[in-house]
Amino acid sequence: MSERELTEQDGGGGRMSLESALDVLAAHWVDQVVVGTMTANGAWMQRAPGDLNLACIGFMGGASALGLGVALAQPQREVWVIDGDGSLMMQLGSLGTIAGAAPENFVHFVIHNGVYETSGAQPLPSQERVDFAAMAAGAGYQQTASFSEAEELDAALDDLLAAPGPILIELRTRPGGKFFAARPTPPGAVPALARMWPPVAARLAE
Amino acid sequence: MAAQSIPATEFMAAIRAAGVQDVVLVPDTHQRTLLDLLMAAEDIRTVHCSTEDEAIAVSAGLIIGGRRPLMQIQHAGLYACVNNLRGVGLDGRFPIVMLIGLLGRDPELAPREDGGSMVRLAEPLLETLGVPSRLLDGVDDLHYVSEAFDEAEAREGPVALLVGATTS
Numbered sequence: 057m058s059e060r061e062l063t064e065q066d067g068g069g070g071r072m073s074l075e076s077a078l079d080v081l082a083a084h085w086v087d088q089v090v091v092g093t094m095t096a097n098g099a100w101m102q103r104a105p106g107d108l109n110l111a112c113i114g115f116m117g118g119a120s121a122l123g124l125g126v127a128l129a130q131p132q133r134e135v136w137v138i139d140g141d142g143s144l145m146m147q148l149g150s151l152g153t154i155a156g157a158a159p160e161n162f163v164h165f166v167i168h169n170g171v172y173e174t175s176g177a178q179p180l181p182s183q184e185r186v187d188f189a190a191m192a193a194g195a196g197y198q199q200t201a202s203f204s205e206a207e208e209l210d211a212a213l214d215d216l217l218a219a220p221g222p223i224l225i226e227l228r229t230r231p232g233g234k235f236f237a238a239r240p241t242p243p244g245a246v247p248a249l250a251r252m253w254p255p256v257a258a259r260l261a262e
Numbered sequence: 263m264a265a266q267s268i269p270a271t272e273f274m275a276a277i278r279a280a281g282v283q284d285v286v287l288v289p290d291t292h293q294r295t296l297l298d299l300l301m302a303a304e305d306i307r308t309v310h311c312s313t314e315d316e317a318i319a320v321s322a323g324l325i326i327g328g329r330r331p332l333m334q335i336q337h338a339g340l341y342a343c344v345n346n347l348r349g350v351g352l353d354g355r356f357p358i359v360m361l362i363g364l365l366g367r368d369p370e371l372a373p374r375e376d377g378g379s380m381v382r383l384a385e386p387l388l389e390t391l392g393v394p395s396r397l398l399d400g401v402d403d404l405h406y407v408s409e410a411f412d413e414a415e416a417r418e419g420p421v422a423l424l425v426g427a428t429t430s
């Protein structure tokens with residue numbers, strides 16, 4: 057298959073889809089607390105529903121710090137953050153904060169598709185030039201890796217997760233065209249985080 | 263009555279009495295003597311954040327995990343973290359207690375009469391957000407520390423403690 061055909065087929069220069077990346081993560085998920093953000097939220101909860109999920113909705117960029125707090129409170133429990141590239145860019149200092157706190161039980165996945173997908177796929181200011189794995193390594197994360205193919209991610213994930221954290225795993229995906237026109241929280245509804253965290257807290261207290 | 267400096271040792275006793283396990287902070291010049299004691303304490307963990315937005319979210323995560331954090335920032339940081347205070351603290355209904363230093367306050371004036379906007383706007387902003395606040399203008403006000411945790415848990419939301427004079 058020619059490079060042109062491959063690019064046209066996957067629409068993203070050889071990058072995996074968000075769904076295929078999350079399929080791999082779900083296959084390796086056991087009982088980790090998962091903090092999801094933006095596009096990945098709904099897709100993740102379809103794959104791994106339950107009372108260990110937290111959603112970062114309405115405070116873009118806060119997923120990594122929220123996950124850090126849980127990880128520091130529960131050192132025996134692994135915490136996964138499924139971050140977005142635009143989200144992490146809004147709180148990039150969290151890389152240094154996480155590296156400094158050095159939680160061994162913290163895994164930071166970053167969906168890197170180069171666009172603000174939920175608002176209509178506008179490009180990030182950094183375009184495609186940012187290397188999140190390199191930035192995390194520079195910040196002081198213990199382990200970093202970057203994947204564009206789901207098969208490679210699947211093959212490497214067990215070994216990566218077995219190493220002490222904090223770990224950042226960049227997931228290079230293609231934009232999926234998921235534009236969210238709906239309000240994050242309908243009027244009168246309890247915000248997602250307020251609904252979700254008490255069950256997680258109860259589960260962690262068991 | 264003019265604001266009086268609170269000795270850091272007295273502050274530490276109030277923080278310990280409130281059962282605080284973690285202090286999530288962005289350094290505040292106004293509270294530096296307290297910060298020195300906190301960082302030296304073996305029974306209280308300090309979590310150092312790059313931004314006040316992070317401090318809000320880290321505090322929330324600690325609460326989810328069963329810990330009792332106190333967030334320590336200064337007024338400029340309050341202005342910087344309004345969206346997370348709203349989106350995490352208020353919408354998420356987290357009982358986060360914030361210790362906010364009013365750096366540069368004229369101790370002879372009420373904060374909202376101060377000549378500097380960073381001091382003057384703190385209380386009105388908290389009121390706008392619906393976050394209760396208590397002014398710590400001397401050791402006699404330290405009872406507010408424990409009470410702030412009770413109030414935050416009762417109302418399922420953030421409560422602010424404003425440090426009126428530089429700690430000693």
